[in-house]
Amino acid sequence: xxxxxxxxxxxxxxxxxxxxxxxxxxxxxxxxxxxxxxxxxxxxxxxxxxxxxxxxxxxxxxxxxxxxxxxxxxxxxxxxxxxxxxxxxxxxxxxxxxxxxxxxxxxxxxxxxxxxxxxxxxxxxxxxxxxxxxxxxxxxxxxxxxxxxxxxxxxxxxxxxxxxxxxxxxxxxxxxxxxxxxxxxxxxxxxxxxxxxxxxxxxxxxxxxxxxxxxxxxxxxxxxxxxxxxxxxxxxxxxxxxxxxxxxxxxxxxxxxxxxxxxxxxxxxxxxxxxxxxxxxxxxxxxxxxxxxxxxxxxxxxxxxxxxxxxxxxxxxxxxxxxxxxxxxxxxxxxxxxxxxxxxxxxxxxxxxxxxxxxxxxxxxxxxxxxxxxxxxxxxxxxxxxxxxxxxxxxxxxxxxxxxxxxxxxxxxxxxxxxxxxxxxxxxxxxxxxxxxxxxxxxxxxxxxxxxxxxxxxxxxxxxxxxxxxxxxxxxxxxxxxxxxxxxxxxxxxxxxxxxxxxxxxxxxxxxxxxxxxxxxxxxxxxxxxxxxxxxxxxxxxxxxxxxxxxxxxxxxxxxxxxxxxxxxxxxxxxxxxxxxxxxxxxxxxxxxxxxxxxxxxxxxxxxxxxxxxxxxxxxxxxxxxxxxxxxxxxxxxxxxxxxxxxxxxxxxxxxxxxxxxx
Amino acid sequence: xxxxxxxxxxxxxxxxxxxxxxxxxxxxxxxxxxxxxxxxxxxxxxxxxxxxxxxxxxxxxxxxxxxxxxxxxxxxxxxx
Numbered sequence: 001x002x003x004x005x006x007x008x009x010x011x012x013x014x015x016x017x018x019x020x021x022x023x024x025x026x027x028x029x030x031x032x033x034x035x036x037x038x039x040x041x042x043x044x045x046x047x048x049x050x051x052x053x054x055x056x057x058x059x060x061x062x063x064x065x066x067x068x069x070x071x072x073x074x075x076x077x078x079x080x081x082x083x084x085x086x087x088x089x090x091x092x093x094x095x096x097x098x099x100x101x102x103x104x105x106x107x108x109x110x111x112x113x114x115x116x117x118x119x120x121x122x123x124x125x126x127x128x129x130x131x132x133x134x135x136x137x138x139x140x141x142x143x144x145x146x147x148x149x150x151x152x153x154x155x156x157x158x159x160x161x162x163x164x165x166x167x168x169x170x171x172x173x174x175x176x177x178x179x180x181x182x183x184x185x186x187x188x189x190x191x192x193x194x195x196x197x198x199x200x201x202x203x204x205x206x207x208x209x210x211x212x213x214x215x216x217x218x219x220x221x222x223x224x225x226x227x228x229x230x231x232x233x234x235x236x237x238x239x240x241x242x243x244x245x246x247x248x249x250x251x252x253x254x255x256x257x258x259x260x261x262x263x264x265x266x267x268x269x270x271x272x273x274x275x276x277x278x279x280x281x282x283x284x285x286x287x288x289x290x291x292x293x294x295x296x297x298x299x300x301x302x303x304x305x306x307x308x309x310x311x312x313x314x315x316x317x318x319x320x321x322x323x324x325x326x327x328x329x330x331x332x333x334x335x336x337x338x339x340x341x342x343x344x345x346x347x348x349x350x351x352x353x354x355x356x357x358x359x360x361x362x363x364x365x366x367x368x369x370x371x372x373x374x375x376x377x378x379x380x381x382x383x384x385x386x387x388x389x390x391x392x393x394x395x396x397x398x399x400x401x402x403x404x405x406x407x408x409x410x411x412x413x414x415x416x417x418x419x420x421x422x423x424x425x426x427x428x429x430x431x432x433x434x435x436x437x438x439x440x441x442x443x444x445x446x447x448x449x450x451x452x453x454x455x456x457x458x459x460x461x462x463x464x465x466x467x468x469x470x471x472x473x474x475x476x477x478x479x480x481x482x483x484x485x486x487x488x489x490x491x492x493x494x495x496x497x498x499x500x501x502x503x504x505x506x507x508x509x510x511x512x513x514x515x516x517x518x519x520x521x522x523x524x525x526x527x528x529x530x531x532x533x534x535x536x537x538x539x540x541x542x543x544x545x546x547x548x549x550x551x552x553x554x555x556x557x558x559x560x561x562x563x564x565x566x567x568x569x570x571x572x573x574x575x576x577x578x579x580x581x582x583x584x585x586x587x588x589x590x591x592x593x594x595x596x597x598x599x600x601x602x603x604x605x606x607x608x609x610x611x612x613x614x615x616x617x618x619x620x621x622x623x624x625x626x627x628x629x630x631x632x633x634x635x636x637x638x639x640x641x642x643x644x645x646x647x648x649x650x651x652x653x654x655x656x657x658x659x660x661x662x663x
Numbered sequence: 664x665x666x667x668x669x670x671x672x673x674x675x676x677x678x679x680x681x682x683x684x685x686x687x688x689x690x691x692x693x694x695x696x697x698x699x700x701x702x703x704x705x706x707x708x709x710x711x712x713x714x715x716x717x718x719x720x721x722x723x724x725x726x727x728x729x730x731x732x733x734x735x736x737x738x739x740x741x742x743x
Binding site for chain 2: 058059061063089090092093096121240244271275276277371374375376378379388412413479481482483484485486
């Protein structure tokens with residue numbers, strides 16, 4: 001079996017950052033809980049070892065969905081080594097998870113990360129006392145400052161001389177006896193190893209929700225029969241108390257005073273301003289504004305324009321000339337130039353904007369600002385029946401709805417998570433930008449930025465409105481919980497920003513190469529073939545026939561052009577495809593030409609209705625698939641598709657009617 | 664019930680938490696995860712207006728909680 005190392009630790013311990021330093025392939029790193037929404041794999045640098053980065057969890061007893069991933073992993077896998085990453089400054093509570101892991105009995109290296117911030121408080125730990133009492137190796141690191149990484153890697157490669165067997169904590173005799181008894185039964189009847197059976201029993205007594213469910217579904221009768229007894233005897237509190245005693249005693253022994261700088265913590269200073277009730281909100285708005293400016297105005301758009309003029313100009317012409325020279329048949333030339341280059345190239349031109357947006361999100365995550373944003377927004381979000389923690393996924397939704405839906409896993413309460421998932425598609429994702437840019441350029445060339453801002457705001461408004469509706473329907477308020485850790489601020493690390501942006505952005509490039517490519521070819525076929533075979537005039541094509549059939553449905557919201565209707569249809573594949581389909585339908589590879597074409601087809605009022613419809617209608621296939629995966633049901637996926645399309649139609653109708661009155 | 668003004672005065676105070684029993688299970692679990700148990704001592708770092716969130720500090724760790732949770736946590740005894 002391949003050599004496998006699992007990274008397990010609390011959120012905000014620098015786990016993913018350490019993963020990046022250790023491995024040659026990279027995961028997404030962030031500074032708030034739940035950045036690693038599913039396990040990520042990497043290869044240890046210079047060794048044939050797989051490293052698995054699991055989501056940050058506080059304990060093995062899952063409260064939020066991402067936490068179940070870890071319990072599930074340990075239940076079904078046997079890693080050769082576990083790296084338990086802890087925040088040295090918060091060792092006391094971090095060790096609660098360590099005990100869970102050490103009791104399992106796999107070889108463990110306990111990593112005291114962020115050791116620098118511990119030293120700043122004037123403390124350090126005697127590593128050999130920790131080692132002797134916990135029975136595992138201890139290494140101190142500072143992943144951000146690259147301190148101790150080499151030692152850690154050497155220790156991983158060296159392996160060897162790990163203490164045999166799991167950590168044994170002196171639980172009260174009544175608990176010990178129960179553990180011995182039930183573990184013996186589990187070994188005998190179900191073939192568990194004694195080690196695993198013991199661990200399973202402790203977790204079960206400790207009311208670990210995942211393990212209890214597992215025991216039920218696997219009919220582990222020895223445990224099930226004793227449930228009432230364990231709970232009546234308050235076993236979980238007995239275990240918790242003894243563990244706390246163990247940790248307190250250990251840390252009291254191991255702690256040493258050093259000449260701490262005891263500097264006025266910078267984080268506290270920053271927090272004084274950033275979490276200021278009034279100033280904090282202003283800063284928050286300013287940050288959002290800067291984010292949009294950077295992405296769509298100062299950096300992203302100029303680069304995109306440059307890129308586009310290259311693709312639609314020199315690149316497209318070179319290919320066209322070359323194809324003429326080699327004597328390609330017109331149909332093939334049309335497929336390559338008007339189909340593939342126009343469609344895929346038109347989308348690739350948006351890479352700068354999208355990467356810029358992801359880079360901004362990465363900065364907010366890596367500095368530790370996201371947790372503050374969630375806190376600042378909680379009160380307001382509650383008004384709409386949402387949790388402050390929904391805020392971060394929704395912001396991520398501006399980048400990509402599918403990623404946003406995945407990020408909702410950090411919301412503990414299932415109903416709040418469902419509502420956040422359902423309103424996610426109304427967050428205007430970056431894939432919708434290309435088509436906004438086109439339509440606004442055609443209809444409102446003077447007020448592009450204003451109209452786009454309006455669209456984002458409209459999306460947010462509809463999202464919040466629907467959240468309120470769902471709050472009443474689902475009775476969300478019950479059992480809502482909001483407790484959030486405020487990590488220390490960090491200066492963002494460039495390599496982390498780069499990798500995070502790349503990890504998120506590369507999905508977009510991948511899509512351009514696969515689904516958008518396929519979509520474009522499909523659209524090209526539909527618009528270049530008709531009942532009469534290959535045609536040069538697309539008004540006789542299949543696309544035209546389908547589009548014309550749908551005109552009566554779209555006429556009430558002002559859209560009467562079959563080209564646009566057919567393009568909208570393809571947008572369900574991926575929102576970027578709308579633009580590329582239009583390029584194909586209007587037979588051009590230049591945005592400027594397309595804009596000129598659109599100007600003839602849509603009036604300002606139609607433009608507004610069209611933009612509204614595009615903003616709100618059915619989520620793309622990737623998002624739909626994620627909704628299904630995260631809610632675990634087809635029902636919510638179909639609901640999401642139908643409800644958002646219906647809402648889009650209604651709102652677009654209202655916008656059309658209202659704007660007809662005004663304009 | 665404390666109003667905002669008097670809470671501002673209480674900012675410097677240290678609260679010793681009584682019992683987490685009246686909170687819902689998810690909140691208790693999360694507080695435990697972050698090292699807060701009954702008997703823990705916390706300091707208030709910031710109150711937000713309109714009964715917004717409260718930032719508390721325990722053991723060099725800052726945690727954001729809702730005002731309603733804070734009220735339950737600190738009802739009863741408090742040590743100056």
